[in-house]
Amino acid sequence: MKVLVIFPDSISTPTGGLGVQFKNIHSRLKNKIDFYVAGYPDGPNGVDNYVGVYHPIPSIKHGSVNTLLGHTIYLAEALKFPKPDVVHAYDWSTYFAGVYLAQIHNVPLLLSMQLSANAMVSAGITNCYDFNTVDGYWLHKAHVETEWFGLQKADKIINVSKGYAKYFPQFSNKTTIIPNGIDLKDWQPTDKVKLPGDRKHKIVYIGRFSLMKSTDVLLDAEIPEDVDLIFVGSYNGGDHACVSKLEKTIGNKPGFHYYGPVYEQDKVNLLHSADAVIMPSKHEPFGIVALEALASKNVLIASRVDGLGDFLNDDNSINCGLTAEDMSAAMHKFTQLSDLERENMIENGLKTCEQYKWDEIAEEYYEVYKSML
Secondary structure (H helix, E strand, O other): OEEEEEEOOOOOOOOOHHHHHHHHHHHHHOOOOEEEEEEOOOOOOOOOOEEEOOOOOOOOOOHHHHHHHHHHHHHHHHOOOOOOOEEEEOOHHHHHHHHHHHHHHOOOEEEEEOOOHHHHHHHOOOOOOOOOOHHHHHHHHHHHHHHHHHHHHOOEEEEOOHHHHOOOHHHHHHEEEOOOOOOHHHOOOOOOOOOOOOOOEEEEEEOOOOOOOOHHHHOOOOOOOOEEEEEEOOOOOOOHHHHHHHHHHOOOOOOEEEEEOOOHHHHHHHHHHOOEEEEOOOOOOOOHHHHHHHHOOOEEEEOOOHHHHHOOOOOOOEEOOOOHHHHHHHHHHHHOOOHHHHHHHHHHHHHHHOOOOHHHHHHHHHHHHHHOO
């Protein structure tokens, strides 16, 4: 079976769950499926038949415009591969290209719902700088409508959670829920990481610095006096407003620190060296960072929005809400946990991880691929 994948994330240095997911699916199915990938420009990533899709006009610095132009570029690069049996567009930002690839090759189209321009509106997030201008309105509208066009044309859709599929009930008849995963046997530390700050408790925020992740709101929170709050991630791929606010906060607000990006084993080691992970997302299709935090034997402090509500509860995490005040209260609650309460929460988190195994998830993907032939 040949599957042509359009994939807008790095596999070697992923910015989120999308890259982590495909890496795990590919490694488990590459002996059953010939994958051909038109993807984000990447270094060595272990994927054969991979072409990096480079923007031919790098002087354009507008993310929304670049995403719209990307459909043409992904289409052009993907057409260099042999005719596939299935086209798999891995994110809403590639659906439009996926539709026409499937039509050109006359093969079925599979879409993955990793993030949605339509659903983000519910959290007040638009794909433009100023939605109140005519240009901003139509830029955002272009993303929303191209995504909708793809969903209508798709033969099948994979959604990562029940909490996210709720935004698209009209497509339930062709939607399969397949979550992200974690493998505890692979999530073992090899070294201890010295985290910045000299306070007793280390709480880590890790991932993209973006409005949908509430990075900006978290920066307004008041942390307990015995907590160091450490921001881990790359400025690349972050929202300008959040990155700018983070840069202004670090060094000016006691206990707030920036660590930089970490990947692979370095990420495992860092998370195992923390005491807690905070994930205050106001919009979250699944939330793979939450599973990684639980696997690292951290206390997870998180919201319960969208996909997070599929697997988080008061037994395995602390609800941090969506306001700076609620986030402050949740971090304070963490510092007041007894040893027994902390141990129980961590143990329940590990039990949650056991329900999301990559081997089983990869087989679910394989069944979907086979069903489309």
